[in-house]
Amino acid sequence: MTAAEPRLGPATMVETFSYETLYSEKSVDTALNPGLHAKYDFATAYPAPETLPLDGLIQSLQAAVDSNSTKVLAELAYYPHQLGALELREYTAQKLEADRGFTVTADEIALTNGSGEALALVIQALTNPGDVVLTEEFVYMGTTAQLRRFGADIRGVAMDEGGIIPEELEEQIVALTAAGDRPKYLYTIPEHQNPMGSTLSGERRRAILEIAHRHNMPILEDDCYVDLRYKGDVQPAFRALDDSGIVVYVASFSKLLAPGLRLGYFTASPELMRRALGFKIGSGPNQFAAVAIEGYLRNNLESHRDNFNPMLQAKCDSMTAALEEHFGDSGATWSAPEGGCYVWLTMPEGSDISSIRDKVFDQGVGYVAGVAFEADGSGRTGHNCARLCFAFESVEKNAEGIALLAQLFKQHGAM
């Protein structure tokens, strides 16, 4: 190859060019996330780097190549199947049967670039602009952002420490339907909810399923935290309780292994899956990570969880013990999660920890203010709440960071 020719100097024509009239009406000039992290980073949403089985993943990739390099090469050399790598879909089907008690074939699973892509595809297949969508009153802002982008009118359903309250859900559906705003579907994170940390009991799930059938309302079940349980009993997936197609099941390897792998998946009724995949941009997700994940989890899932979850529990215990020590007399309450990544802190009514978030961040403690998770985005509630991720920092830093948080809240008049 020869070198490229030198570029033209600043031509006079350059001055005339402008994008002013060219941007699409839907485009928005949005600042990039600077990706900053506080010294005590409770604002994250994932486990710590040291828990990531990087050597194991690479060894699994190498082992797959050593045992059948032709096959691995052929998979990487082709554009991935729209559903993603077959081996990881087969493994996922086995894992769902073993862990979640329902049976799907590999061809009923679509791998995606994280569960975020899965949710976006399903949302697009089910949502017309203006459609009412129900969800927990505080819920993962990544999903509410997608729902809003595709025009959903999001309404939060009343919760208690056990998650969505079925009776409240049905009352709300009836009232909305009477007002001409029949809800289209329910999005829920039933296990170790983000941000509240709550888990729906099997009894509530059955009640919610009955309500969903009565109102012909699909349930979009986001089960991405189910592998991160360290105490108590796992509750049955909505999908395991119902084979009718009313449940769309979404999950991920991001929390169990690493977000940077970008591998999630979903399963739904065949026509809904085809319609959802019609919104896909490009082919299936990266095969490189898929081969590594499949090889690693097939041999190490149990030992990985056995190492991982006690460590999560130690981190959670450290954070809640520090909350007891430093917030015990403040009138604050906090959730008691049985897994997942989050403790939900509620300061007394009237306390505002939302407006001081940036100052506290600069002084060393990161958290996400509750208002950011508000389902309807009205900005009316959650100012006295925060999501604290206990999974990322160490046991020691969880304790230190909570002590500093109390000190900073006092300094800023929030407690």
Next chain:
Amino acid sequence: MTAAEPRLGPATMVETFSYETLYSEKSVDTALNPGLHAKYDFATAYPAPETLPLDGLIQSLQAAVDSNSTKVLAELAYYPHQLGALELREYTAQKLEADRGFTVTADEIALTNGSGEALALVIQALTNPGDVVLTEEFVYMGTTAQLRRFGADIRGVAMDEGGIIPEELEEQIVALTAAGDRPKYLYTIPEHQNPMGSTLSGERRRAILEIAHRHNMPILEDDCYVDLRYKGDVQPAFRALDDSGIVVYVASFSKLLAPGLRLGYFTASPELMRRALGFKIGSGPNQFAAVAIEGYLRNNLESHRDNFNPMLQAKCDSMTAALEEHFGDSGATWSAPEGGCYVWLTMPEGSDISSIRDKVFDQGVGYVAGVAFEADGSGRTGHNCARLCFAFESVEKNAEGIALLAQLFKQHGAM
């Protein structure tokens, strides 16, 4: 964890559930691509598995871990930056400067899930439904599918064996503008075009840039084949000839390494980049592949290209020699690419190799009929043309497959 509860039997309520009224208006029930391959697979769009440096990629990943496992772990443990892994962006900036002669910083590059995602993001930032978009008269159907999905009214610009004809381009812009259909932007694959195999000369690029400035019309430059040149001189990128922001530059590691890695990128003026990234679903692309690619290419780009491109040339030579032998007397013509993956076969006017494509596939030879690449999708042209990928099959299979193709065309009355 305890086992999930047994699922409910077939409940009576199940029968009442239906998605009939729930699918969004934009959703379409689209069959999945079955992903079939003919014995002689000239319908693909990528190099062969044996060229993929899988061991090198894994070794590079392992080397990155060995030299700084904390850093690699931290990158995988966090959700990727919206722009993707910093190291690969830094490497990409260096590669663009060395290979393409223009300077951008790592923060002016966004890594994406293949170049398909990059194109979709830019298209969304620039296209309102009904906007006229220009492109080569035959062009990559993945891009025309995206353009159509976001409402573009695509018009093909006349080409010869040297690609887009600048005079024809300007005449078309003037005529469209006079008719109230001012073109919004031009999408082009200037180097080893897909499917035609043509390369625009530096002189034509300069002429097209002047036209673009006169009409305030951005150029979306898809440079994904530039690394695959095995003879002749590389032509300057549009982006290297113009610093004004009018050029959006998109490229990929899919062709140089492997499609299954799903890593492409783009660079554009800052506001356009922000607006394009606003359409992103989820975070940056997978870090696992990014770390492997950066490590591998930083040490092996030259040797990889030195091995890779002579092999591509041998494959192309084998296919064109077989075309000469078996199609030389048929009145057919074919392109003489200097790189890339494709030979464009044109049978005599009136010959229809589009309608017999499925039969020929079943009998052992896969190709994509020219009509599939028609810019305006009218179905009027290209029935006597085919894109033949010479990069995927071996030298021997290229020769055998073309011999069989001639035999099958005769059998089906196409020559």
